[in-house]
Amino acid sequence: MKKLDFNFDVSALGNYTEEPAELIAKAVAGARTMEYVTIQTGIKSAETINLVDSTVTFQAGGSCGFLAAGDDTITQRTISVCKIKVNKNYCMKSLEAKFTQKLLTPGSTYDETDLPQIFLDDLMANMAFEVEKLIWQGNTSTGLGNLALCDGFNKLIDDTSTTVRSSSGTAFTGNEITVLYQLAKDVPVAIRERNDLVCFMGRDWFDQYQKEVFDLNNRWVEPKDGIDGMILYTNIPIVVVNGLNGQNRIVISYRENMYLGTDLENEEESWKLWFSEDDDIHKLKIEFKIGVQFAFPEFVVYYAE
Numbered sequence: 001m002k003k004l005d006f007n008f009d010v011s012a013l014g015n016y017t018e019e020p021a022e023l024i025a026k027a028v029a030g031a032r033t034m035e036y037v038t039i040q041t042g043i044k045s046a047e048t049i050n051l052v053d054s055t056v057t058f059q060a061g062g063s064c065g066f067l068a069a070g071d072d073t074i075t076q077r078t079i080s081v082c083k084i085k086v087n088k089n090y091c092m093k094s095l096e097a098k099f100t101q102k103l104l105t106p107g108s109t110y111d112e113t114d115l116p117q118i119f120l121d122d123l124m125a126n127m128a129f130e131v132e133k134l135i136w137q138g139n140t141s142t143g144l145g146n147l148a149l150c151d152g153f154n155k156l157i158d159d160t161s162t163t164v165r166s167s168s169g170t171a172f173t174g175n176e177i178t179v180l181y182q183l184a185k186d187v188p189v190a191i192r193e194r195n196d197l198v199c200f201m202g203r204d205w206f207d208q209y210q211k212e213v214f215d216l217n218n219r220w221v222e223p224k225d226g227i228d229g230m231i232l233y234t235n236i237p238i239v240v241v242n243g244l245n246g247q248n249r250i251v252i253s254y255r256e257n258m259y260l261g262t263d264l265e266n267e268e269e270s271w272k273l274w275f276s277e278d279d280d281i282h283k284l285k286i287e288f289k290i291g292v293q294f295a296f297p298e299f300v301v302y303y304a305e
Contacts, residue, residue, distance in 0.1 A: 031132035033241050035226070036198045037258040037292075040079060048076040049259055049295055079261040081291035082138075082150035086127070090115055090282035115273065115282045127286075129242065135260065135292060136243030153258070153292050154249060160297040164188070165304065172248070172305060176209040177216070177232060179303055180250070184234045186301050187252055196255040197236050201228075202244035209238075248305040257299050263289040 040047065057069035092115070130146050137143070138152035157163050168175065168182035183199070191197065201209070206221075206228060213232065214220050221229030227237040236252065244251070272285045294300055 031128050031135060031243075032239070033132060033135050033200070033243060034260065036200075036239055036255055037260045038256055040259050040261045041263065043079065043081045043261040043263055043289060043291070046078055046080040047261065048078055049293060050074070050076055077293055077295060079259055079291050079293035081261045081263065081289035083289050084149055084287065086123075086284070086286040088123070088284040090119065090284065091280065092282065093280060115284075123284075131290065132241060132243045134243075134290065136241065137247065150290060151292070152243070153251065154247060156292060156294065157251065157297075157300060157302055160294070160300075162297045163294075164298065164301040166301055167303070172205060172303070173208060174212075176205070176212040180209060180231045181233060183250060183252060183301060183303050184231050184236050187236070188299060188301075191254055191257075191299050194254050197252060198254065199231055199236050199238045200241050200244055200251045201238055202247055202249075203240050203242065204245050205248075205250065206238065206240045250303045252301045253294070253299060257295045259293045259295060261289070261291040261293065 040049070053073045053075070055070045055072075059067065059069060134146060134150055134152055136152045136154050137147050138150040139147060139155045140149070140151050141155075143149075164186055166179075166183045166186040168179045170178055172179050180199070187197070210221055210229075221232075221238065223229055228240045229238045230236060231238060271287075273282065275282050
């Protein structure tokens with residue numbers, strides 16, 4: 001009888017070591033929105049975004065003299081971070097009677113090095129998913145569960161009177177191209193030619209948009225260069241983020257206008273994994289900070305039902 005040898009290929013993995021900053025950084029950086037916003041680090045509680053807005057005044061030349069004209073207005077907006085933690089227990093002995101025993105090191109006693117890496121990898125992936133939702137859907141007034149801990153971009157948009165709400169006069173479903181084209185038209189002229197504009201959509205609405213494009217002209221929105229496609233007839237890229245799934249909302253702005261604050265540069269002390277000999281439990285603690293803000297709300301355009 002031939003013996004079949006089924007094993008995990010772990011050659012690409014290093015042995016487990018405690019990686020305090022790296023693991024939490026991967027979790028937060030795994031949120032896709034992070035790739036398209038400006039990150040402001042080192043925030044312990046709150047910090048200002050310092051802004052300069054210069055006006056240029058032309059004057060007739062061809063003569064001597066000097067008359068200063070034009071203002072340089074310096075303003076500030078505050079970005080506050082929420083302090084969040086995760087506490088988990090792992091009992092290795094509860095895995096011994098199941099197939100999961102294959103994940104365990106030999107012997108009846110364990111220490112802090114024996115927590116299987118698969119649990120940490122899965123935790124980081126799920127944290128990235130939850131952080132992405134928090135970035136957009138967080139609402140300290142009406143949010144539930146994880147979403148009650150911090151205010152996200154959606155609440156910030158709704159609470160700021162100077163953001164631009166686009167309206168095509170139609171519902172999104174069945175009019176996807178019309179809605180997106182109107183949204184692009186409503187982008188202020190002052191930023192329309194920027195090369196870092198981004199249209200954020202949920203996967204649910206993006207798939208509807210893809211279908212309408214295909215049904216109308218037998219083509220699709222082609223993904224390329226890390227984005228999911230373009231708004232038809234424009235140069236505005238579409239980026240699908242799970243934080244907007246089910247939100248009936250689309251948002252357009254640019255990278256330098258959307259800020260995400262955190263304290264990742266100094267998070268070494270915030271990750272801790274230890275084995276408690278008092279109760280034979282692995283204990284995990286993670287803490288991080290996160291918050292969002294716009295530099296210029298008037299340059300945020302959105303559609304919402």
